[in-house]
Amino acid sequence: MSYAASADDLRKDALSSFKPISAAVTEIRGAPTSAAQIDLGRKLFFDSRLSGSQALSCNSCHNIGGGGSDAGPTSIGHGWQRGPRRAPSVLNSIFNTVQFWDGRAAGLKAQAKGPMENPIEMNATAANVLAVLKSMPEYVAAFRAAFPGVADPVEATLITPGSPFDRFLEGDDAALSAQQKAGLRLFMDKGCSACHNRINLGGNGYFPFGVVEKPGADILPQGDRGRFAVTKTATDEYVFRVAPLRNVALRSPYFHSGKVWNLDQAVTVMSTAQLGTELSPEEIVDVTAFLQSLTGEQPKVEYPLLPPRTKDTPLPQ
């Protein structure tokens, strides 16, 4: 693979598959977001009192400081139970058209309830969450402020614009190294971008893990049949959401099983399982170098001050 390909040609090809993240996202699926909504969301995201034990928050498994996921392999939830699948990143999840590894929730709103009520995740009940929130006047006021009807649009916060790849797509030839350009070319020519495409390089469709060759049971545990659990359709066995690849270098380990700890290993597994073409060792290095260019500017999040409990706040269970 030559490193001398014209940047313009490469960009043109890339723009037919991908889209840069603009720094200004002021609406979520058509609805404008307000500062009050983002402020409330930030509090809720970090508040462990929304879990049954009151010890686990969204951020426990979707760590804002760790690329939006946790240390893995899969998350530790209520009672120290380990979940079956790796926690997907919350960063840029606004751009995914499907949520969860099996797409069992349509949008971000629909997915938020699942982990809170899951007995091996946050183990809360809707009634308890409501009682916790209603017990604190600051939350009652924050909900009122967040949903008064009309909103002043502000930017969504958990997106990561400005990656070298975005800057390249936007016209800066020097944003990618020659090796990363070679990796991008391979990524498109070898077929990776057939699934990992659009603004999040994934997150918008389903494919079997093992289009060509099923990985071993260490990486693809037999018990987890993926989207089959949602659709009960035979062709959906071992079908999973295409993982979005933005910031992928920040959030090892990889795959729904969280069993692959290094990015170059993950690229190797993918090339065998999905493409049927084994990439050469140099090609693996080039693609891995390209994937490093997907690390954007991470959100600056001020740790929220949470409302103090009142006499009415339910106790931890």
Add this chain to the structure above:
Amino acid sequence: MSYAASADDLRKDALSSFKPISAAVTEIRGAPTSAAQIDLGRKLFFDSRLSGSQALSCNSCHNIGGGGSDAGPTSIGHGWQRGPRRAPSVLNSIFNTVQFWDGRAAGLKAQAKGPMENPIEMNATAANVLAVLKSMPEYVAAFRAAFPGVADPVEATLITPGSPFDRFLEGDDAALSAQQKAGLRLFMDKGCSACHNRINLGGNGYFPFGVVEKPGADILPQGDRGRFAVTKTATDEYVFRVAPLRNVALRSPYFHSGKVWNLDQAVTVMSTAQLGTELSPEEIVDVTAFLQSLTGEQPKVEYPLLPPRTKDTPLPQ
């Protein structure tokens, strides 16, 4: 108790027992702190990979957004084990002269190792923590930058100046309500400030829980004999560090056992157990109102971006 006491007299009396927090604390026990040190400390504080499971960080139990402690009653640690004592607040801990409920560590430096290596808290080994830190070039560089010899002094971050009580001590009569002033007067006259004094209103000495009358086993469990475990001295049975009271309204539940959920209840328990004078219901309300004035400006902490793991980073256990 009259609400009309002269603010000047009250302030003069208060200043003989207490000290306001100045917004500028630029050294820790005589050693100036640098921006690089604070930045490194912030990363370490939020990095769950310093625990054996890589799922628990300092912030898991000492929540910056929750007054520096957790939802209680006591903390959930490794393997979902619950610790025997309530997590003390990290806020303003720089001003405490003793650390832990039983003073078993002399300073903040000496105490930091304990919870990391405790098998029911973070369950790490020193060797593993070292291996985790050394595996990430960003940490190696951050340690070098933090300890190069000379430091540019900057402000310590986890302090909470500007509480109504501080503003009152500094001369602003209107910073406390008449009720809070009455509460402060009671706090001094009834003997609370004999132990809860100086800059942190506590944190600087040891007293038996139950000077006058031992609380019930629900609040003072028999199995935990406090400082006796450190000194093996009979007179240290059920002796604990005097709890620092700053931001106390933010961090229910109370006492080393974490079994009292409301502040007025805690004041009632203290009045019976420590003073031998039962406060009247109005006096309880006044003292509780005064304790609300100890809530300072909470630190604005940007959630740190943690270095990504490398091939050399130990896996979670």
